[in-house]
Amino acid sequence: MPVAPKEMSRKPFLRALAGEAVETPPFWLMRQAGRYLPEYRAVRASTKGFLDLCFNSELAAEVTLQPIRRYRMDAAILFSDILVVPYGLGQEVAFKEGEGPVLSPIRSVAELGAYEPNRLLERVGAVFGTVARVKRDLPSEVALIGFAGAPWTVATYMVEGGSSRDFAKTRKWAFEDPDGFGLLIDRLVDATILYLKEQVKAGAEALQLFDSWAGVLPEEAFRRCVIQPTRKIVEALREVYPDLPIIGFPRGAGLMYETYFRETGVSAVGLDQTVPLGFAKEKLQPIGPVQGNLEPLLLRLGGDRMDRAIDDILENLAGAPFIFNLGHGVMLETPPDHVARLTERLRAWKS
Numbered sequence: 001m002p003v004a005p006k007e008m009s010r011k012p013f014l015r016a017l018a019g020e021a022v023e024t025p026p027f028w029l030m031r032q033a034g035r036y037l038p039e040y041r042a043v044r045a046s047t048k049g050f051l052d053l054c055f056n057s058e059l060a061a062e063v064t065l066q067p068i069r070r071y072r073m074d075a076a077i078l079f080s081d082i083l084v085v086p087y088g089l090g091q092e093v094a095f096k097e098g099e100g101p102v103l104s105p106i107r108s109v110a111e112l113g114a115y116e117p118n119r120l121l122e123r124v125g126a127v128f129g130t131v132a133r134v135k136r137d138l139p140s141e142v143a144l145i146g147f148a149g150a151p152w153t154v155a156t157y158m159v160e161g162g163s164s165r166d167f168a169k170t171r172k173w174a175f176e177d178p179d180g181f182g183l184l185i186d187r188l189v190d191a192t193i194l195y196l197k198e199q200v201k202a203g204a205e206a207l208q209l210f211d212s213w214a215g216v217l218p219e220e221a222f223r224r225c226v227i228q229p230t231r232k233i234v235e236a237l238r239e240v241y242p243d244l245p246i247i248g249f250p251r252g253a254g255l256m257y258e259t260y261f262r263e264t265g266v267s268a269v270g271l272d273q274t275v276p277l278g279f280a281k282e283k284l285q286p287i288g289p290v291q292g293n294l295e296p297l298l299l300r301l302g303g304d305r306m307d308r309a310i311d312d313i314l315e316n317l318a319g320a321p322f323i324f325n326l327g328h329g330v331m332l333e334t335p336p337d338h339v340a341r342l343t344e345r346l347r348a349w350k351s
């Protein structure tokens, strides 16, 4: 019997990240585990708070696997949250029902002194237990993605004390006192490196850095708060894991997407839904694999409009290294049937 070439035996998601144009592009969805799934809501109802779910390895592994069982995505993403890092550093973090995250805000360099980076791994240790469990139970062709928030995005939650419309306090600090704010970013760079190395040790095969609020900064601050910290994280991880695939998701980066891709050294970029497909094809795919970027609202609406948008993305991007995803997370109101319809359409595609 002929021996299958190495490429044939690897998981499609990892082949695409390694630079292969896979005939039927691999896919996964940001927030593929979550409240749009009844089986998630059932598990969630059995835990006290959202963080209790994140720190229960058995249940977090279960909800990580739920969308894989239903839809067989090409990758599972660790079930956790980007705010477990501030929690692990010693900041108060709570998720209030219907309100989102609430943190005891940090507004000055002096307050950084209270953080305990040396206790981070112990405080969030359950997350690595989740990774190991998922890795053990995952179907062999499905890859496991670990993740963290990128320093800028995590800093916005730490400084604002939760979600925000305009990030006024964080931007003010970043502009008025770049050195002081830089110390917070540096702390987060170090914490993120530690945290992600541990996820890889536990079995994560690729990583994604979520920079959900990258799009609000002018060029100088974008370089300082988004590109440089991301590059430091990528370099530190590559020192230990030279071939580790890392996806950067600088949501809203617009015209800075190309600079971000070139200068951070990430293996692939995640595109939000505002990135034009022609720009992605001509300017970004020559640099490396891209991932994205269906408008999440079209998945929620379903039907022909969704089908046409899916085909448009595939026609433009599937001829080169590409991973199908949404431009942002699955919306809460999304009917699970629409995800099934999307899955069938993607599986039937051949470039």
Ligand code: CP3
Pocket: 029, 030, 031, 032, 033, 034, 035, 044, 050, 077, 078, 079, 080, 081, 082, 083, 095, 100, 101, 147, 163, 210, 212, 329
């Ligand atoms: O993608 C996945 O399936 C993995 C799990 C995951 C969650 N959050 C679960 C979650 C991931 C990768 C995240 C990342 C995350 N968390 C981001 C970056 C991506 C993005 O959405 O921009 C951000 C900004 C957060 C912070 C966060 N977590 C907020 C603002 C909220 C409240 C808003 C909301 O949707 O409820 C959360 C809570 C959260 N994180 C939930 C889930 C499933 C809902 C909480 C619940 O089930 O009670």
